[in-house]
Amino acid sequence: MPTGGPTGGVVLRQAIRGQRRRVIAASLLGMTHQGCEALVPVVIGATIDTAVATGSSAALLRLLIVLAVLFLVLSTCYRTSARITEGSGELAAHRLRLDLAARVLDPRGGADADRLPGALTSIATNDARRVGSVATVIAYGVSAVAALVISAIALLRISVPLGLLVLLGIPPLLWLGHRISRPLERRSETEQERAAHASGVAADLVSGLRVLKGMGAESAAVARYRTTSQDSLSAALRAARSRAGHEGAVLALTGVFIAVIAVVGAYLAMDGSISVGDLVAAVGLAQFLLGPFQLLTYVNAELAQGRASARRIAEVLASPVTVGTGKDAPADRPAGRLALRGVSLGALRGVDLDLPAGSLTGVVTRDPAAAADLLVCLAREADPAEGTIELDGTPLTSLDPDALRRAVLVAHHDADLFESTLLDNVRAGAGDTAPDDPAPVERALRASAADEVARLLPEGGDTLLAERGRSLSGGQRQRVALARALAAERPVLVLHDPTTAVDTVTESRIAARLREIRRDRTTILVTTSPALLAVTDRVVVLEDGAVRAAGHHTELLAADATYRAAVLA
Incomplete structure (x- = not known):
């Protein structure tokens, strides 16, 4: 369990506290419902003693009216309480989902560390629902306890021994029920963990389905998922057996308890200590007690199950952040000058770079890990282990991550598209300015050649794309993703291999337009594409995690055999 954040108990209490008004209202209505239910056998017993035994029609009519009123009140209270309790559970789960989404989307990162996206989705759905259910069942529990207390009082009025039997027997039964639920809690947590992992593996396999088919690795992927699914099934079956055993054991205990009440009541009736009507009331109350139990x-x-799920939610909410929170913010219109001083992280080894404001710089490396680590540093998804990165002279570590990303945008090679229209995907990059000013979107579409993609679609830019843009080809997806990044018009834009799936002719057009649309803005192209590198002001070559050479693309092609092999391979 990470430290410094909420615990499972805190998550559970906050979920209930957030719905306290609804829970209190539902509890009061539920107590009224259960109280009326408990009074039904008492009124029936009174009817036998005061109306049936005496033959009084007036008394019979009065008591029948009382019964009718009881049923009217209890049915109304039940319906209203049920609506309120279900609403409180849904609202509590919704609030938890919002908290989880806020933590996952926190610009400081950390929530997705060592967690598959599918696992996070499972926590935000199944676990949030189970914790929300706790806010629902609290009212049920309160009304059940109220029913037991009212029944005990009624039995005390009928017979002190019967009432004492109920009052003294309820606490041990509740304690035993709590002890019996412990294995269920442990197995429920394991079940949710395995189910979340299975969901994560399934989502991972579906997202990489085309790659798996291309590699002919379908059988290995199926075997992996089958193993994970079997583990999840085994955990679910163990939890189900535990729940069945829990319910069976508690039901057996309550059955024995109710039988004892009925036997004692029958003995008292035969002894003459209670009347026939009292015996009917006592037996009716004993049968009624089965419901509250x-x-x-x-x-x-x-x-x-709610406690187990609350602990899993707390682990996500308490996940340590990847980067610290800076207090400063970039200037309203940052110049965009970047400076890397002795930056080391992962595959990077003391990188020194000066990127002037408004420059178009290419970065070439044959090591994918070095490229990935450079992107991580520039996006501030992680801070360098050594060295500093500065934006216009201000270290990135002193800047607020959210404010920094409004100035610096890192567009990863594997950026996903949303299940929306093509234009909506591009407008997502432009943000709040898109509805008022369509010019950034139009410029981005043209520069990325995504306008050509739109013209090929059945409904143009308003065509709905499939999940992650799978209805498009690889090159088309790249062009739409590039348009989205360009539409953002960030002062600093870092692009990682934006045209690897695009044909050569289109790539050359994109390269020329890219230089034009990014004029006077700092742009970094992490790529080995000769078409893109040809339009840069300068190219920096990374080898073994450090800067080995720098110069113009044509100069490096002529003088550097290693660079020539990397770019023209």
């Missing part, structure tokens, strides 16, 4: 069994099981 079953309700408490259900509440115990939901609480056990």
